[in-house]
Amino acid sequence: MAEMLPLKDRIRLEQVPMKEQSPDVRIHNFKEVPLGYTREEAIREAQRCLQCKNPTCMRGCPAEINIPLFIKYIVEEDFKNAYFTILNTDALPAVTGRVCPQEEQCQRECVLNHQGKPIAIGRLERFVADWARENHVHAEHPNNMNNKKNLKVAVVGSGPAGLTCSADLAKMGYDVTLFEALHKPGGVLVYGIPEFRLPKEIVEYEVKEIEQMGVHVICNYVVGATEGVDDLKKDFDAIFLANGAGAPRFMNIPGENMNDVYSANEFLTRSNLMKAYRFPEYDTPINIGKIAATIGAGNVAMDSARTALRLGAEKSYIIYRRSRTEIPARLEEVHHAEEEGVIFHFLTLPIQILGDKDGKVTGMECIKMSLGEPDQSGRRSPVPIEGSNFVLEIDMVIDAIGTMANPIVARSAQDVEVNRWGYFKVDETTKMTTDEGIFAGGDIIRGSATVISAVGDGKSAARAIHAYLSSGNSLRKK
Amino acid sequence: MYKIIKKETLYQNIHALWIEVPEIARAVQPGQFIILMTKEKGERIPLTVADYDREKGYIDIVFQVAGKTTKELSFFNEGDYLYSVIGPLGKKSDIDFFGTVVLVGGGTGIACIHPIARNLKQAGNKVITIIGARTKELIIMEKELKEVSDELIVTTDDGSYGKKGFVTNILKEKLDHDHTIKKIWAIGPPIMMKVTASVTKSYPVDTIVSLNAIMVDGTGMCGSCRVSIGGETKMVCTDGPEFDAQLVDWDEFMNRMNRYRKAEERSLQYYENHIKRQGQGEV
Ligand SMILES: Cc1cc2nc3c(=O)[nH]c(=O)nc-3n(C[C@H](O)[C@H](O)[C@H](O)COP(=O)(O)OP(=O)(O)OC[C@H]3O[C@@H](n4cnc5c(N)ncnc54)[C@H](O)[C@@H]3O)c2cc1C
Ligand code: FES
Numbered sequence: 001m002a003e004m005l006p007l008k009d010r011i012r013l014e015q016v017p018m019k020e021q022s023p024d025v026r027i028h029n030f031k032e033v034p035l036g037y038t039r040e041e042a043i044r045e046a047q048r049c050l051q052c053k054n055p056t057c058m059r060g061c062p063a064e065i066n067i068p069l070f071i072k073y074i075v076e077e078d079f080k081n082a083y084f085t086i087l088n089t090d091a092l093p094a095v096t097g098r099v100c101p102q103e104e105q106c107q108r109e110c111v112l113n114h115q116g117k118p119i120a121i122g123r124l125e126r127f128v129a130d131w132a133r134e135n136h137v138h139a140e141h142p143n144n145m146n147n148k149k150n151l152k153v154a155v156v157g158s159g160p161a162g163l164t165c166s167a168d169l170a171k172m173g174y175d176v177t178l179f180e181a182l183h184k185p186g187g188v189l190v191y192g193i194p195e196f197r198l199p200k201e202i203v204e205y206e207v208k209e210i211e212q213m214g215v216h217v218i219c220n221y222v223v224g225a226t227e228g229v230d231d232l233k234k235d236f237d238a239i240f241l242a243n244g245a246g247a248p249r250f251m252n253i254p255g256e257n258m259n260d261v262y263s264a265n266e267f268l269t270r271s272n273l274m275k276a277y278r279f280p281e282y283d284t285p286i287n288i289g290k291i292a293a294t295i296g297a298g299n300v301a302m303d304s305a306r307t308a309l310r311l312g313a314e315k316s317y318i319i320y321r322r323s324r325t326e327i328p329a330r331l332e333e334v335h336h337a338e339e340e341g342v343i344f345h346f347l348t349l350p351i352q353i354l355g356d357k358d359g360k361v362t363g364m365e366c367i368k369m370s371l372g373e374p375d376q377s378g379r380r381s382p383v384p385i386e387g388s389n390f391v392l393e394i395d396m397v398i399d400a401i402g403t404m405a406n407p408i409v410a411r412s413a414q415d416v417e418v419n420r421w422g423y424f425k426v427d428e429t430t431k432m433t434t435d436e437g438i439f440a441g442g443d444i445i446r447g448s449a450t451v452i453s454a455v456g457d458g459k460s461a462a463r464a465i466h467a468y469l470s471s472g473n474s475l476r477k478k
Numbered sequence: 479m480y481k482i483i484k485k486e487t488l489y490q491n492i493h494a495l496w497i498e499v500p501e502i503a504r505a506v507q508p509g510q511f512i513i514l515m516t517k518e519k520g521e522r523i524p525l526t527v528a529d530y531d532r533e534k535g536y537i538d539i540v541f542q543v544a545g546k547t548t549k550e551l552s553f554f555n556e557g558d559y560l561y562s563v564i565g566p567l568g569k570k571s572d573i574d575f576f577g578t579v580v581l582v583g584g585g586t587g588i589a590c591i592h593p594i595a596r597n598l599k600q601a602g603n604k605v606i607t608i609i610g611a612r613t614k615e616l617i618i619m620e621k622e623l624k625e626v627s628d629e630l631i632v633t634t635d636d637g638s639y640g641k642k643g644f645v646t647n648i649l650k651e652k653l654d655h656d657h658t659i660k661k662i663w664a665i666g667p668p669i670m671m672k673v674t675a676s677v678t679k680s681y682p683v684d685t686i687v688s689l690n691a692i693m694v695d696g697t698g699m700c701g702s703c704r705v706s707i708g709g710e711t712k713m714v715c716t717d718g719p720e721f722d723a724q725l726v727d728w729d730e731f732m733n734r735m736n737r738y739r740k741a742e743e744r745s746l747q748y749y750e751n752h753i754k755r756q757g758q759g760e761v
Contacts, residue, residue, distance in 0.1 A: 181564065181695070181697055182695065183515060183518075183522075183562040183564075219562070220563060220564045221501075221564070222564055222565070222696075225505070225564075225566060225567055226502060226564070226565065227501065246697075247698050247699060248701040250701070250711060252711075257704055257711060257727075257730055257734070258733070259733055259734060263700060263701040265699055265700045265701065266700035266701050269695065269699070269700050270694060274522070275519070279741065279745070280741075280748040280749075282519045282521075283519060283520050283546060283547060283745055284694075285738045285741030285744075286741075287737065287741070357729075358733055359730070359733030359734065359736075359737075406697065406698050406699060407698075408697055408698060408716065
């Protein structure tokens with residue numbers, strides 16, 4: 001068992017860095033970039049934790065993880081209890097440990113952040129989850145066996161919101177059926193986020209663990225097509241809608257339907273879910289140009305530009321209409337992209353995609369922008385500079401400018417109201433929609449956000465569903 | 479996993495499969511399609527539902543061997559399982575009473591018009607069906623279509639059966655002589671649909687085509703299937719697959735159908751090498 005360090009040492013020590021694959025190697029493979037902590041590194045980092053009496057870090061965690069406690073177990077080298085502590089409230093620890101923006105959540109609230117060296121909570125979480133997986137440590141679910149309730153809940157969509165809600169409800173003893181349209185569960189975790197940031201094997205594993213709790217996962221089931229939400233109301237006592245944002249947004253500029261113009265959703269789905277990076281062993285193809293232009297500068301854009309490089313593009317550009325300071329992606333991702341050679345074109349707005357009569361892309365006409373007054377979001381809004389048009393030589397385009405609500409589920413839920421963007425209207429705390437007994441959460445209530453906010457919604461909804469059902473209500477009685 | 483109940487070979491490389499998927503059989507309407515995967519490593523391909531049996535829970539698909547996946551599918555037999563089947567996808571055909579309607583089918587599109595013809599007939603329409611293929615053996619489902627049509631005309635390019643010539647020539651003759659025709663459905667290879675659109679343009683009829691775009695998810699999530707309809711971008715999988723033929727940007731659509739031509743050839747070659755190595759039909 002490692003020792004507790006004296007307070008002054010804990011404050012003095014620096015954050016333990018995490019090793020990574022070097023850029024020149026990793027752009028030729030799809031293996032994970034950060035390599036994770038070793039046992040010794042994890043313990044060393046955990047030893048820095050001040051074990052605050054009033055842990056502020058927990059305020060920053062929508063998954064409600066008891067952070068100081070699991071870190072204390074790491075110091076004690078009791079990784080099993082560290083794992084159970086996390087699993088108690090977070091059903092997807094290896095996922096959240098990797099993709100959460102901890103710098104804006106738990107780590108921002110860490111008191112050591114005042115000196116700019118917060119505990120690397122995400123890395124520790126990842127270490128614990130990986131350790132449990134590698135050592136075949138599984139949660140026991142005695143509750144689930146004893147307190148089985150005869151109440152059925154349907155969950156629509158198996159992204160982080162749906163998975164979390166299902167896991168929490170199953171723990172409380174509900175009979176949960178999770179419907180997924182695609183052939184694999186996981187939502188954006190399997191179709192969007194690339195292998196080199198989140199290995200699919202890990203998602204698969206954590207989904208299996210949730211199935212072990214008794215959640216029935218039914219893939220290949222498109223709610224709104226195979227059966228509507230209103231049909232599900234006859235068979236279930238409550239419903240949670242977590243179908244994600246799920247419709248691509250295009251720029252609506254000339255040339256956008258040419259052959260080598262992809263939405264990020266299509267590009268990433270082909271590569272991640274369908275494994276086009278292993279074509280022809282896998283059947284789904286993907287076309288890669290010599291120079292790929294990704295439009296947008298969020299996480300999705302970084303993932304697309306980095307994927308294009310790995311698939312063989314000689315150059316990969318990010319085209320962004322604002323400047324470096326406004327980039328919405330996580331800093332770490334921007335840093336990774338730059339290390340790998342992604343070239344950023346700031347203050348640049350595409351106005352037309354050029355090509356030949358066969359639909360082959362040959363270039364993109366852009367206009368330079370300057371930053372004007374701040375808009376509602378507080379960011380300075382870009383204004384075109386007249387006469388600054390120029391042509392970028394590129395031969396493929398990836399639109400990564402965001403997503404919209406996909407109406408397919410909403411259309412089959414007559415009494416569930418949507419707002420003017422098509423997202424479900426919900427009560428902020430209970431996540432109940434305008435149709436009593438139907439709840440919603442994740443990207444389909446707020447637009448593209450984060451894994452952790454989806455997890456948080458899944459948790460709030462599970463609690464509210466429990467309250468709704470335990471007071472004797474049910475969709476079937478309505 | 480989805481069980482194949484029956485396999486029929488309609489002609490050398492045109493096959494029909496009945497698949498057990500009760501929840502799709504219950505919900506499917508004429509004009510809708512499914513997306514299937516043969517194996518976990520497979521691709522997702524859309525196929526129109528050619529027939530269904532709600533009671534038994536079966537759906538029928540008809541396909542012609544063209545690339546890797548359809549080739550592999552042709553080796554599937556009764557009792558085998560498909561990895562994934564989703565649906566029913568897309569909007570259903572607009573079935574109503576119109577008066578006289580003409581259904582034009584080419585290639586495997588012949589199978590796709592069958593449920594539409596049957597429902598239009600049930601809705602009280604006079605149904606004229608024109609089907610065509612290169613040569614006699616490629617004419618499929620003649621008997622089934624005869625049962626649901628008031629008039630069935632068969633054409634072959636080489637004149638080996640029925641009338642010699644293209645379906646579009648016959649359609650033009652019909653339009654010139656029968657002014658009660660209100661609506662036309664044309665389903666078949668893109669070029670046939672495009673030509674149909676240009677033939678019917680100058681007549682006071684609505685022409686509907688069913689576009690077989692390249693898809694991934696089939697639920698409006700990816701945009702792979704997008705087409706320009708009257709200058710607006712639409713998703714074939716959720717806004718279609720049926721559209722007003724006069725509004726389709728045919729050049730763009732045909733370009734997009736060629737997006738993966740090279741990769742498709744490579745995929746087929748890879749697959750065939752595998753078959754040779756393994757010395758068996760299925761890989
Ligand atoms: C490329 C990319 C990178 C990202 N990177 C990060 C990151 O680093 N960190 C981070 O925190 N967030 C990231 N995000 C955002 C994050 O992934 C999402 O906010 C989160 O996944 C939303 O979760 P969800 O459960 O609401 O929906 P989703 O994950 O979108 O899952 C919805 C599920 O519902 C299914 N579904 C849809 N319609 C139906 C239907 N009709 N019937 C049945 N099932 C249906 C979908 O197939 C899908 O599986 C990223 C997103 C993308 C696209
Ligand atoms: S197939 Fe993906 S949007 Fe139509």
